[in-house]
Amino acid sequence: MEGKTQSAFAEEQLQLTKTAAVMDEQLSRLEGMSRYTGHDFTEQVLEETREARRRNLRSSLHEPYFARMDFEEQSPKAAELSPLYIGKKGIDHEATNKPLVIDWRAPVASLFYSFTGGSAPAAYDCPEGTIEGKVHLKRNIVIRQRELERVVDTYSGADGDGEASATDEFLLYRLGENKDNKLRDIVSTIQAEQDKIIRSPRQTALVIQGVAGSGKTTVALHRLAFLLYQYREQVRAERMIILAPNRMFLDYISGVLPELGVGDIQQTTFQDWALELLEHEVSLVDAAKELEHWFAVKAEDADQNEITPGRFKGSVEFLAYIDRCLVGMERRLMPRSEFEAWDTAVLPLTTINEWYTKEYAHYPLVKRKERVAARMERWLQMALDQVRDPNRRKDLKKKAAARLKAYMKEWGDTKPFSIYLEILAHADRSDLVPEELKSYVPSSLAEELSKNAKSRKIREEDLPALVYIRHALYGDEKRVKFDHVVIDEAQDFSPFQVALLKRFTRDTSFTILGDLSQGIHGYKGIRAWDEFLSLFDEGETGYYQLDRSYRSTMEIIDFANEVLLRGSGAPLLAVPVFRSGQDVGVHYAAPKQRGAELARLVRGLGETAAKTIAVIGRTAAACRELQRELAAEGIEASLLDAKQSAYGGGLSVVPVYLAKGLEFDAVVIADADERNYRGRPADAKLLYVACTRALHELHLLYSGTVSPLVKQ
């Protein structure tokens, strides 16, 4: 075995030297060519192609490929068996155009991920149809800075057993590494169930339920790279968008797409996207205060089914209510009087009405108003042209212009916030709201909005309705529709938000991912994925479930699963990859000793070479206290808050709700007592999120009595 490994290493060393030499030669030739800057179109296209090849070569030189697959095609015309090398970027031999390295997104490369052994022929789909054949070898190759570091055969038909032998060994080697402050690509170890999602057809609304650490975020990012490769004629990076929960999370995932050679994809939060669309006509109440309100430890039990403001305003029923109110807008907007420029120049109401309701009916309402105004100006000019006396004409022009201005002012207000205010806060007296719906909006919501009306302060949950109203009034405003939308942590989104985004997206192309077990924002999020799936036609959707968790050790996953079982009945439990680590530590500290005990644990973690450590508290206030306690023990930690836009790694103190989506080599949950985590489903979800942030090591610290969710 040893000898075989050595010969594989020597073989790959030789191949690497050869490949690197070909790439060096190609690049130096391309660099040596003068750049074309003229106006000839064909030459410009050729120059663009050369530049793309230069970019590809430069980015691939240090790590040209990560895998080799020997595939024998079952076809009479098939060429002799030659190894295929798979990399992040495809590179061709210049003279023959034959592949030197195959792009991981190419159809044949899918075999590397989907084939897991067995005697059945291996097959992949490509534009020419289904290609069958035999896989003889799957090999993982680690190259760093042009140095060959590791060669692992994950399948070898020549072994005689024909089983995928070392797949897990290589995966475990990758998972066992310490992480820094950024999420990384996984091209060399994508698993078959993840690959299926990544390569799903474009025109689908994919909904992915995946346990914590199952690679949802990572898979969604790889899917974007795949779509850009596979549908390069139809989709563009700048027309794709990733919506994530906060800026810090966006910073954390920001490295993956550039690593995959993909740039220019919009990455933002729903709030920022919506506020920009609304041209900052409104502003949000302090988000940090909102979060503190919902995550504060409360004495009373919150009712899971309670209709909170977020659930109400995020429902499709609320959207339908708004639609019914907007029906009246057309009638309400236009003044009900003729326009008299002067006594003998009168534009009848019927004519204005005809323009507004018939000729311009295909425009959105605000555009119609603008068209009618322009048409009235033209009518006025013609009327003025009939007046012979220049002095009288001048006089009439001035007066008529003032009257037209006044007439246009009589049109109803078209500011989205004014309309929202009217149908939400003043519903009972608004003639926009149909009689039978006048009491639809709960009075507490109406009161709250009225109170903040002057300052135009709204809550996050008001945004979908406001954007929806704006869209109904103004239309697309020449905004290009999205080619694809990724919604991460989608369990915290509302059906209204998804229905809204659908209007801004071409061809129903979505990747919607989340985990109901991590639905800690129950006051606004969904309870079941059907709430989203039902928004699309049946043939347009795809649903996947990812149960394997790659992030944490078996010990951590078993511990976290137990938290869910104790708190919420029959949840979706994670299945660990067989990676064993240390037992989860549950430690008691007398209240006065907590800082010292915390410091002892953190120091111990530093010694295990953990690069990223999180001390997690339930609330922001608790985290401030924890940071002070650590400082008193001489340990500096950065406090992460809701306004944070970057995550720098190292030692952080962070509230659970902000840690969601992130991961750390080691985690200490510093307040795991029964007061903070009582045993209700909402507590279980929160504690589960905290536990599943840890890759290699997890400790819980408590004073008083330990939480009933914790297994000891």
Ligand SMILES: Nc1ncnc2c1ncn2[C@@H]1O[C@H](COP(=O)(O)OP(=O)(O)OP(=O)(O)O)[C@@H](O)[C@H]1O
């Ligand atoms: N196939 C894989 N090979 C190697 N690492 C993987 C693989 N899939 C996932 N991972 C790793 O598992 C970790 C979790 O991935 P990711 O954050 O995408 O999961 P998630 O499902 O979005 O988690 P959460 O629900 O907790 O936010 C990351 O470190 C990622 O690199």
